[in-house]
Amino acid sequence: MIISSHLQIKRALKSAKSYQEWHEAAQQYDSYNGLDRWRQRDTSRQYDYASIRTRLDRLRSLKAKQDNRELLYTLNEGIHGNTGGMGRAGLYGHALSGTKRLIEQYIDEIVHSLYHLASDDSGDINAEEKLDFFRRASHSFGHTALMFSGSGSLLYFHIGVARALLEQGLLPAVMSGSSGGSIVGSIVCSYSDEELKELLWSESLLLQAPTHGKRSTIPDPIDLEASLSRFLPDDLTFQKSYEKTGRWMNVSIAPAETHQTSRLLNAITSPSVTMRSAVMASSAVPGIFPPVTLQAVDSHGAIKSYLPSRRWVDGSVSDDMPAKRLARLYGVNHYIVSQTNPHVLPFVSDGNRKETALSLLRVAGRRAAREWFNAVTMIIDRADKRNGAVTRATSLIRSIVNQDYVGDINILPDYLVVNPMYLLGFPGAETVKKLVATGERCTWPKIEMIRQQTKISRALQHILRQQESQNRHSATPGFDPAVNQ
DSSP states (O other): OOOOOHHHHHHHHHHOSSHHHHHHHHHHHHHHTTHHHHHHOOOOTTSOHHHHHHHHHHHHHHHHTTOHHHHHHHHHTOOOTTGGGTTOGGGGSSSSSOSOHHHHHHHHHHHHHHHHHHSTTSTTOOHHHHHHHHHHHHHHHOEEEEEEOOOGGGHHHHHHHHHHHHHTTOOOSEEEEOTHHHHHHHHHTTSOHHHHHHHTTOHHHHTOOTTTTSOOSOOOHHHHHHHHTTTSOTTOBHHHHHHHHSOEEEEEEEESSTTOOOEEESTTTOTTBBHHHHHHHHTOOTTTSOOBOOEEEOTTSOEEESSTTOOEEETHHHHSSOHHHHHHHHOEEEEEEEOOOTTTGGGOOOSOSOOOHHHHHHHHHHHHHHHHHHHHHHHHHHHOTTOOHHHHHHHHHHHHHTOOOOOSEEEOOSOOOOOGGGSSSOOOHHHHHHHHHHHHHHHGGGHHHHHHHHHHHHHHHHHHHHHHHHTTTTOOSSOOTTTTO
């Protein structure tokens, strides 16, 4: 249906019940405002369009001539997501329905060329050469991670984000979460796509709450664990979760004791740890929930304490967005962030806004304020010579203030202020539905950006799995950190 009124289009965008409806309205919005012409034009000061056009024409020419050797060499020159600046967020914040057609065509051509080289009729390029190329290309291009922030009861926003990405086949294989984000991420990483298509829309998940469906601000860890047990069995470890789904979940936890360091629990660093105990630890808000001792499954299948002398609390206070650790463990260099932390939202943006002098001054002001805060609290620490409550409090606040809370693609709710009284209890059935719907709606404008910026890595991983399946005799030992990327 064609909508002629600008007001009607805006209403259609706001009232859309699915991504398909939203995208149709977005296309009409772009057409009405002339933004489809912007998409059709190559030119823009935000990227090197001449270089992209030259590379696209060359790839097409080599394929037409069936010059597979030269095609392989051209691709070997470098495949990365920001060639000529085409990965800049501003290129995806201008039109609602997508970015420059040239960028989309170039990405599609690379993907088509990759599948062409992977096919059986790729000339004199043998299987070993192909496997070596795709391994190097995948390693060089890198992988994407989805990071769920700490959230309390706002975790239902994360469920909406996960639903939107699952529907479009865009869930990354590497995920992380802390506090409420660890609950959502662990559930997503413990079920197959088919199971998630039922679970993420089921009332058993959306309306499951430790307060039995009543609004409450008094948390009860026993009830919380009972609720989690319906979705995370007591013997489900990080290793079992990965073996079932091919997804790598990473849970951030912080030490309850001083002079200890935070940890990132996953199938690589702590394969035998149970996911439920990790989530309980990551959700243990200091001063509200008691610290948690982790549990693990031993070699005989028995559950026992893991590091019994250590107790752990909410991971968001120390490492809400563990980007550096994910980069080291999985070769991740591209981050999608679902951010709901109430103390963060007023100070972050989705990254699509054009930089202005005022926005740059705001960034500089925040950095200066952070440095002043660090200096003042360090002076206060020196006065507390016994490392008492004052030192513990300032260390905790410094840890929160000094973290980075954004990624390459940021999915933020359309509200900035949240009543803190509702963060620790079940918000009520109607609020749950609104939070989930908000998570979906706030993800839809990011879908095409996510699709385009992950299309090459997803193709490389799909091809690499096929190639290694056909060449198991030559596959090197180890694990692939981005299976199902």
